[in-house]
Amino acid sequence: MSSPHLRLRPDALSQDVLASIVVFLVAVPLCVGIAVASGVPAELGLVTGIVGGLVAGAMPGSSLQVSGPAAGLTVLVYEAVTTHGVAALGILVLATGLLQVGLGLVGFGRWFRAISTAVVHGMLAGIGLVLISSQLYAMAGASAPGSGLDNLAGLPDLFTRVTGPAALSSTAIGVGTIAVLILWKRLPGRLPGVLPGPLVAVALAIAAVALFDLPVATIEVRGLIDSLRLTGLDDFGLLADLGLLGVVFAFTLIASAESLFSAAAVDRMHGGPRTQYNKELIAQGAGNTLCGLVGALPMTAVIVRSAANVQAGARTKASRILHGVWLLLFAALFPAALGLIPVAALAGILVHAGAKLIPVTTIRPLWREHRGEAVVLTATALAIILTDMFMGVLLGIGLAVVKTAWETSAVRLDVDEREDRVTVALSGSATFLRLPLILDTLEALPKDRPVELDLSRLRHLDHACRTALEAWTAHSAGAHASTDGGGPRGAALAAAATDGRRPPEPGR
Secondary structure, eight states, X not given: OOOGGGOOOHHHHHHHHHHXXXXXXXXXXXXXXXXXXXXXXXXXXXXXXXXXXXXXXXXXXXXXXXXXXXXXGHHHHHHHHHHHOGGGXXXXXXXXXXXXXXXXXXXXXXXXXGSOHHHHHHHHHHHHHHHHHHHHHHHTTOOXXXXXXXXXXXXXXXXXXXXXXXXXXXXXXXXXXXHHHHHHTTSSSSHHHHSOHHHHHHHHHHHHHHHHTOOOOBOOOOOHHHHOOOOOGGGGGGGGSHHHHHHHHHHHHHHHHHHHHHHHHHHTTOSSOOOOHHHHHHHHHHHHHHHHHTTOOOOEEEHHHHHHHHHTTOOSTHHHHHHHHHHHHHHHHOGGGGGGSBHHHHHHHHHHHHHHHSOHHHHHHHHHHOHHHHHHHHHHHHHHHHSOHHHHHHHHHHHHHHHHHHHHTOEEEEEEEOSSOEEEEEEEEEOGGGHHHHHHHHHTSOSSSOEEEEEEEEEEEOHHHHHHHHHHHHHSTTOEEESOTTHHHHHHHHHHHHHOOOOOOTTO
């Protein structure tokens, strides 16, 4: 029996065909641009787009989101290719795909939704800044110094070196491409909705170079078959390198998180079937496994092409499968057309894409309403720029965990001073993170009256606090704990403080 998502009525089929053409027109310049920016042949970007359509697009998971090479992985792929060589790309992507399939099979897909949105936005902001800084050099026809920090530091010098016909022409093409992308959707009429901005920008750039005979670099065409490199069994030996394993984990984390967050966003755009996250993770893993076998770029679900698919009226997954068919036909029949595209135009497209990754409009309200989230976002982005993608994301996740632990360990101390005694009532969660506050409050109490600790309103009392409070009551004359707050540990502490016996260890 066929899948219910593929039972097409004639009107649905026509909508899917039209949507697939729109997505194909959006995908071509993005696939090629991401490949060039990643330091690999342009054809490999098309291969990943083809696999994203024909393989991931046909598998269950999400119905309307589109997969292919993503700008979010460009920086990491470039660093991997620069450090380990293009030959290592296949095994890195293959291992990523197998790991994704395994995670999906054990039901880990839904847990990617638990990643802090501040970390994700910080990751994308860091990627966007690094992508912009590297592609500004390509727009000017120059070579980037290397790391994200070096690229940013070298921008003032780059602006002073934009002289001569070649550099000025390349910069003009790049700036013009960005201007077209910004202004295209603001034009009146139906044309902006029919023709994608990236395609129009690239077409105008090609026309300008031909018309004015501009001395700018264009894409080097190698041919689809010549660009592929099959991954063999010998390549698995490369994974003995711990550095390469770190890259695999970074690929897996970022590609999976970006795909599943994209799926959640796309689900909000349409009223069709919701994403099955574990199946979508398996689909992404299958696509990356095949991409790795042929040495192509890693694949993720991409929000720009997915949004274009929904907005073009797609009804079923047939639209994303057909977009892969059109990419295959283009790569097979018109490969020479890639050689007409100016590198500066693709750099302009990626600068524009990088800027859209930076959540400029949300940072200020986030700072006002959720300052801790804003700190996590900013720290993640800065860490990616200063170190690398993997360390930046790990730092962001660590900060998010610490922030959550701090917020959930809130404890309140209510002090009631009377002539005959002082009562201190603790409520909330008493953890080691709040221990300085608790001890400072207790040590500042009057010494001339007995102190009673009321633990009845504690939701949680961890070992560090229990031990510290036990020691404090033992050394404070007249101090004792009352009630059984804080669970068994609170009861044990109360007993010890009252009659001098040491509380039993948990489990005894």
